[in-house]
Amino acid sequence: MSRNKIALIGAGNIGGTMAHLCALKHLGDVVLYDVIDGLPQGKALDLQQSAPIENFDAEIVGTTKYDDIAGADVCIITAGIARKPGMSRDDLLGTNAKILTQVCDGIKKFAPKSFVIVITNPLDAMVGLVKQKTGFPKNQVVGQSGILDSSRYRTFIAQELKVSVASVSAMVMGGHGDDMVPVRSGCLVSGVPVEKFIPAQRLDEIEARVRNAGGEIVALLKTGSAFYSPASAAVRMAEAYLKDKKEILPCAAYLEGEYGVNGYYFGVPVMIGAGGVEKVIEVELSQREKQLFDVSLSHVKELVAAMERVQKA
Numbered sequence: 001m002s003r004n005k006i007a008l009i010g011a012g013n014i015g016g017t018m019a020h021l022c023a024l025k026h027l028g029d030v031v032l033y034d035v036i037d038g039l040p041q042g043k044a045l046d047l048q049q050s051a052p053i054e055n056f057d058a059e060i061v062g063t064t065k066y067d068d069i070a071g072a073d074v075c076i077i078t079a080g081i082a083r084k085p086g087m088s089r090d091d092l093l094g095t096n097a098k099i100l101t102q103v104c105d106g107i108k109k110f111a112p113k114s115f116v117i118v119i120t121n122p123l124d125a126m127v128g129l130v131k132q133k134t135g136f137p138k139n140q141v142v143g144q145s146g147i148l149d150s151s152r153y154r155t156f157i158a159q160e161l162k163v164s165v166a167s168v169s170a171m172v173m174g175g176h177g178d179d180m181v182p183v184r185s186g187c188l189v190s191g192v193p194v195e196k197f198i199p200a201q202r203l204d205e206i207e208a209r210v211r212n213a214g215g216e217i218v219a220l221l222k223t224g225s226a227f228y229s230p231a232s233a234a235v236r237m238a239e240a241y242l243k244d245k246k247e248i249l250p251c252a253a254y255l256e257g258e259y260g261v262n263g264y265y266f267g268v269p270v271m272i273g274a275g276g277v278e279k280v281i282e283v284e285l286s287q288r289e290k291q292l293f294d295v296s297l298s299h300v301k302e303l304v305a306a307m308e309r310v311q312k313a
């Protein structure tokens with residue numbers, strides 16, 4: 001039996017961190033691809049030399065040639081530019097759309113059967129672009145957003161209550177923008193609704209912090225955006241696919257009627273297994289959450305329309 005092969009398109013902060021996580025979790029061989037000659041090769045060599053210490057056998061290859069991703073089981077895309085202070089995720093639109101169009105040519109040619117996970121922002125538009133440009137079916141192309149946003153929600157609730165993060169389950173739905181929807185009605189602390197523990201006004205503040213959590217990190221880093229937690233989120237999705245875990249995770253999935261949404265990628269819970277996105281799970285939302293969901297959806301629609309204008313120009 002041969003090892004799985006994971007291609008990471010973009011060997012920057014998130015790409016490098018994902019390569020490390022894939023190796024530590026024994027998920028398979030890793031190919032790090034980037035357009036900057038030396039960067040993926042250098043990171044790959046460095047990581048490879050940690051193998052005897054960490055006791056992994058995976059091969060880590062760095063490359064600037066797409067043929068090296070041939071036959072990859074999973075491709076995770078971070079290629080593009082990251083946010084700087086003062087920029088929204090949407091400001092990245094034109095540049096990253098051009099970059100992803102090139103990336104899709106490479107994936108289509110060399111890894112046509114791969115499960116494709118998109119991280120590049122603005123996520124909800126970029127993942128739709130990847131589906132369109134590769135022509136892959138909807139179960140084969142997914143966006144990383146909800147796992148990260150939900151992890152931020154769980155982190156802040158656990159910190160507030162001074163309990164283990166393992167005791168908090170929570171989900172964030174909608175677009176990966178400032179109007180994402182933390183689903184308060186589904187946020188549980190050891191099975192008990194969070195509203196029993198934290199007053200509504202304080203929950204409003206925590207949820208506002210969740211929405212701005214990426215921006216908070218950008219403001220601190222100044223030269224880039226979050227990378228440890230986005231990397232963890234995407235690798236979790238890859239693992240669910242490679243191990244056929246049938247795990248239910250919030251992701252940006254292509255909707256055709258679910259939640260009343262048609263023809264857009266949007267953050268909802270899905271089941272990931274060997275068939276990729278095997279199922280979209282429909283959960284009931286409160287009246288207020290539904291309103292927030294609709295606001296977020298209208299923003300994603302505007303974003304997609306803006307991308308289409310940029311592409312025509």
Ligand code: APR
Binds near residue numbers: 079225
């Ligand atoms: N093909 C492949 N890689 C490319 C291309 C391309 N056409 N153009 C740029 N890149 C590479 C850059 O050379 C860089 O190494 O993409 C990498 C991006 O890495 P970083 O700038 O470190 O950004 P990172 O923090 O990894 O985030 C990447 O994910 O969360 C999103 O908003 C974030 O869109 C950004 C992406």
